[in-house]
Amino acid sequence: MTKYDASSIKILEGLEAVRKRPGMYIGSTDKRGLHHLVWEIVDNSIDEIINGYGDTITITINPDESITVSDNGRGVPIGTHASGKSTPEVIYTVLHAGGKFESEGYKVSGGLHGVGASVVNALSKWMDVTIYTDGLISNIKFRDGGFVESPLKTIGTTKKTGTTVTFMPDYEMFKNASFSYTTIMERMQESAFLLPQLTVIVEDIPDEKKATYHYEAGLISFVEYINENKNTLHKVINFNSTKNDIEVNIALQYTDSYNENILSFVNNVKTSDGGSHEVGFKTGITKAFNDYAKTNGLIKGKEGNLDGSDVREGLSAVISLKIPEKLLQFEGQTKGKLGTPEARSITESVTYESLKFYLEENKEVALLILEKALKSKVAREAARKAREAARKGNGKGSKEKLLSEKLAKATGKNYAKNELFLVEGDSAGGSAKLFRNRETQAILPLRGKVLNCEKASSHDIESNAELKQIEYTIGAGLGPNFDVKESNYGKVIIMTDADVDGSHIQILLITFFYRFMRPLIENGMLYIATPPLYSIEMSTKGKIYIATDEELEEKKKTIKGNYKIQRFKGLGEMNADELYETTMDPRNRRLLRVNLTDAALAEKRIHLLMGDAVEPRKEWINENVDFTLEDDFRK
Numbered sequence: 001m002t003k004y005d006a007s008s009i010k011i012l013e014g015l016e017a018v019r020k021r022p023g024m025y026i027g028s029t030d031k032r033g034l035h036h037l038v039w040e041i042v043d044n045s046i047d048e049i050i051n052g053y054g055d056t057i058t059i060t061i062n063p064d065e066s067i068t069v070s071d072n073g074r075g076v077p078i079g080t081h082a083s084g085k086s087t088p089e090v091i092y093t094v095l096h097a098g099g100k101f102e103s104e105g106y107k108v109s110g111g112l113h114g115v116g117a118s119v120v121n122a123l124s125k126w127m128d129v130t131i132y133t134d135g136l137i138s139n140i141k142f143r144d145g146g147f148v149e150s151p152l153k154t155i156g157t158t159k160k161t162g163t164t165v166t167f168m169p170d171y172e173m174f175k176n177a178s179f180s181y182t183t184i185m186e187r188m189q190e191s192a193f194l195l196p197q198l199t200v201i202v203e204d205i206p207d208e209k210k211a212t213y214h215y216e217a218g219l220i221s222f223v224e225y226i227n228e229n230k231n232t233l234h235k236v237i238n239f240n241s242t243k244n245d246i247e248v249n250i251a252l253q254y255t256d257s258y259n260e261n262i263l264s265f266v267n268n269v270k271t272s273d274g275g276s277h278e279v280g281f282k283t284g285i286t287k288a289f290n291d292y293a294k295t296n297g298l299i300k301g302k303e304g305n306l307d308g309s310d311v312r313e314g315l316s317a318v319i320s321l322k323i324p325e326k327l328l329q330f331e332g333q334t335k336g337k338l339g340t341p342e343a344r345s346i347t348e349s350v351t352y353e354s355l356k357f358y359l360e361e362n363k364e365v366a367l368l369i370l371e372k373a374l375k376s377k378v379a380r381e382a383a384r385k386a387r388e389a390a391r392k393g394n395g396k397g398s399k400e401k402l403l404s405e406k407l408a409k410a411t412g413k414n415y416a417k418n419e420l421f422l423v424e425g426d427s428a429g430g431s432a433k434l435f436r437n438r439e440t441q442a443i444l445p446l447r448g449k450v451l452n453c454e455k456a457s458s459h460d461i462e463s464n465a466e467l468k469q470i471e472y473t474i475g476a477g478l479g480p481n482f483d484v485k486e487s488n489y490g491k492v493i494i495m496t497d498a499d500v501d502g503s504h505i506q507i508l509l510i511t512f513f514y515r516f517m518r519p520l521i522e523n524g525m526l527y528i529a530t531p532p533l534y535s536i537e538m539s540t541k542g543k544i545y546i547a548t549d550e551e552l553e554e555k556k557k558t559i560k561g562n563y564k565i566q567r568f569k570g571l572g573e574m575n576a577d578e579l580y581e582t583t584m585d586p587r588n589r590r591l592l593r594v595n596l597t598d599a600a601l602a603e604k605r606i607h608l609l610m611g612d613a614v615e616p617r618k619e620w621i622n623e624n625v626d627f628t629l630e631d632d633f634r635k
Contacts, residue, residue, distance in 0.1 A: 015093060015122035015146040025119045034169055034177040037123060038184060040116035041069045041165050046191060046268050048073030049198055050322065054162060058201040059188060061179050064168070072162040075133025078152065086140065086152040088129055092121045093146045120167055121146045123174075127167040132158045145170065181209050186601055189213045193222035194268050194320055219251035219318045226263075226316045226603055229611065230255040233314070233372070234365045239354035245324050246343060248350040250281065252317035254369050258376075258457045259515055260312040260480075261603045264319040266338050267328070272522075275331070275338030277321050277347045284351030286311045292359045293370055309480035310376040316603075321347065379459040383478075407473055408433045410442040416490040420473060421529070421584065422446055424496040424505055428571035428579070432495070435580035442489065444473055449505055453512040454610035467512060474517070484519035492520060493591065495529040495583060497570040510594060511610050514602070526594040531571055531583045537564045545582045547590060 018025050026036040038059065045057045054073035061067055077087045095118050121127045126149070127142040137158050141150035171177075181204040188200040192213035199214040215221040220236045233254040240249040264271045264278050271277070286308045293299040293306060321343060329339035359366040406429070410418045420442045423429040429445025436443060450466045458479045461467045471478050476486040494509050496502030506528055513520055520526045532545035534552050539562045546552045552565070568574060574582070583589055596602055 015095070015118060018095070018119050018122035018145075026123070029173050029175075029177075031177045031180070031183075034174045034179065035183055035187075037120045037167070037169060038067060038069065038179070039187065040120050041167075042188070042191075043269070044117060045069060045071035045073060045163070046195070046198075049195060050268060055197050056199045056201070057188070057191075058203070059184055061181060061184070061204045061206065062166070063206050065171070065178065066166055066168040067179055068164060068166040070162065070164040072160065075131045075161045076129070076163050078131055078133060078136065078138045088131060088138070088140045088152050089148060092117050092127065092129060092140070092142060093148070094118055117165075118146070120165075123170055124167040125170050127165065129166075130155075130164045132160050132162045132164075135159070181207065185211050190222075190270070191268060193218060193225070193318075194265055219249055219320060222263075222318045223251045223253050223316055226261060226318075227253055227255055230257060230316075230607060232256075233368050234362075237355075237358055239350070239358070241350045241354065243346045243350065244342060246327065246340075246346050247322040248277075248347050249320045249322075250317065250347075250351060250354075252285075252315060254372065255314045255316065256372075257314050257455060257607075259314065259603075260309075261316045262312070262319065263317070264321075264338075266321045266323055266330075266340075266343075268320075269330075271336060271338050273331075273337035276340055276342075276344035277319055277338050280344040280347030280349075281317070281319050281351050282308050282312070283344075284348040285315075285355060287348075288352050288355040288359065289370060289373060291356065292366055293374075298367075298370055298374065306373050306377055307380065307480075310373045310380060312480075313376040314372060319347070376457075379457050383457075383459045383462045406445050406469065408436070408443040410438065410440055410489075412439040414440075415488050418442065418489045419491040419493055420444060420489040421493050421495050422470065422509065423571070424502060425570075425572060428495070428497075428574075431571070431574065431576040431579045432584065434576040436584060441584065442473070444469065446505070449501075450508050450512065452508055452610055453515045454606065455612070456515070458516070461512075461516060470512070471516075474520075476517070479516050482517050482519060484523050484525070487520070487525065489525075491525055491527055491591075493527045493529050495531070495571065497572075498531055498533055498568070499570065502570075507610070511606060513594075514596075514606055518596070521594050521596045524593055524595070528592040528594065529583050530590045530592060531568065531574070531579070533568060535566045535568070535578070537566070539563065 026033045026040075042057065042059065045054075048054050048071060049057070054071050056072050058070045059067065060070075076091060079087055081087045081090045083090060121142050122145050124145065125143070129140050129142075131138045131140075135157055136154050137156035138152055139150070139155050140148070140152040143149040181202065185202045188202050189211075192198050192200045193215050196216055196218035199212065201210070201212050203210045220238050223236045233256065236251050236253045238249075238251040240247065242248070262278060262281070264274060264281075266275075266277065286306065289311045290299070290305045299305065321338075323340055323343065327340055327342060329341075331337040331339045410420075412418055417440050419440055421432055421436075421444070423432050423443055423445050426445050426447070429443055432443045432445075446466055451460065451464045453461070453467070461471065461478060473488070474492065475488045476483050492513070494506050496505045510526070513526055530547060532547050533549070534546040535543055536546060536552075536555065536559070537543045538559060544555075546555060571579060571583075581588055
């Protein structure tokens with residue numbers, strides 16, 4: 001046994017802790033974590049602009065794979081810190097050091113924890129910081145995760161102000177990751193929507209790409225962007241107010257779809273997990289429409305109120321709050337959920353009062369939205385009755401009948417470990433049932449292509465046998481009533497043929513889960529199985545499986561002796577043991593997790609690719625997809 005005593009306890013000094021456990025600070029060391037480094041530096045620049053200093057941020061991807069973030073804010077202070085070090089050295093090397101802990105420096109800030117700049121430095125091979133302030137140009141250089149290579153020094157004079165940070169990520173940590181111009185561009189476009197005074201420039205020097213964003217109309221432009229190519233019912237409604245030092249800005253618009261899409265931000269930080277401000281908004285909007293409906297005789301006393309889901313059907317909304325540091329409470333370092341209690345009551349009050357006034361002044365729009373909400377109420381109640389009848393009855397549409405027909409259940413009671421395979425075709429489904437792990441793996445064969453859910457209501461789902469089977473099998477509800485904690489499975493795995501039809505089924509199912517069970521995606525529980533394209537039977541080493549054409553070509557270069565290649569045209573061509581070994585066995589399989597990283601962009605893409613408008617879809621596909629009719633298998 002190894003010794004375990006007082007000498008075994010190690011204190012990680014300074015930035016060493018960040019390099020030892022980077023995931024604790026930036027979430028991961030994949031592509032997402034790499035870009036998180038950019039966001040940490042950008043958020044510092046945005047905090048300057050939120051507080052009224054500067055109006056431009058430039059992000060540049062450099063030829064050597066480093067990245068530069070430049071702003072025209074006040075510039076990082078260059079005086080000597082109380083610790084005896086220069087202030088920039090403290091900011092970029094000491095955790096929890098920054099100007100955001102005292103309200104005098106920043107009235108409003110997204111950088112609550114003060115670890116951003118130093119964490120980026122810790123995870124970089126080198127960092128170069130140039131500061132323009134007090135009439136001077138100052139520079140400090142770091143290397144190898146935060147060691148000072150060149151102390152702060154004056155290198156010139158200037159009339160401008162701002163900070164320019166260039167850093168080279170330590171690609172030993174961020175293996176197989178590189179900066180994406182598109183990812184940065186889309187994130188910065190979002191920031192430009194949220195801050196009407198901001199101009200953002202994103203430049204990719206190696207690929208000679210450049211984009212500039214500036215939106216005078218702010219959130220109105222944001223909602224118009226989300227609803228582009230959708231049929232909208234009215235012009236964007238925008239209102240804002242400040243109460244108890246919390247500024248609330250909201251824009252919303254209804255479309256003729258069944259889907260709600262609410263994005264929320266606090267101090268320019270996306271709160272992807274919602275929080276108190278979203279709860280307040282939903283309560284306020286529901287109350288405003290119910291009061292208007294009752295006052296105008298659209299709902300009688302015994303008919304019951306409109307539910308929140310009725311009021312939000314077809315709604316696109318952006319909520320943006322500015323909260324001073326003294327009141328700001330995020331849940332966790334990733335700042336995904338707002339915890340500030342005051343934000344709920346203030347957002348509810350602003351939403352209710354503003355919307356109530358708008359509805360009274362715009363009767364035609366009010367009646368149009370309420371007509372849609374009342375139809376949703378009728379459909380919701382019909383769907384509820386259908387579900388209750390299915391659960392109680394034993395007829396054709398009963399829950400028991402639906403599940404007993406095709407589902408091969410998992411016997412294990414640890415739902416977090418259980419996996420549901422949605423398998424294309426009865427043949428492949430039968431093979432999957434034979435060699436599955438019966439304790440943890442359930443199989444549900446699907447017959448053909450399911451309903452396109454882009455313009456479907458929950459009532460449509462209840463009328464569709466295939467999707468109703470999926471709903472009952474997962475067992476966590478549907479739409480606004482879906483509770484991810486009630487899911488019977490920790491993983492839901494789409495398993496289809498590796499061909500065009502299989503891809504189409506994947507897209508249809510992803511659309512269904514995105515529209516009606518989105519928390520499955522948000523919690524990383526939806527996967528796509530990747531069955532192999534080829535098997536190679538070798539005279540010396542037996543059979544191996546190959547996932548891609550590129551992998552096949554590489555493998556053929558290394559094979560010695562005779563071999564035989566088989567190309568699988570579908571899951572049904574595999575023997576049951578082959579299917580399990582290659583596609584279902586956790587020791588060998590490759591699963592693709594379906595992630596939702598940008599809700600606004602996902603909303604646009606799903607609607608574009610799965611909606612009714614043909615021309616925009618054709619245009620996007622022609623610009624973004626490379627087609628080839630070439631099959632080089634026999635070459």
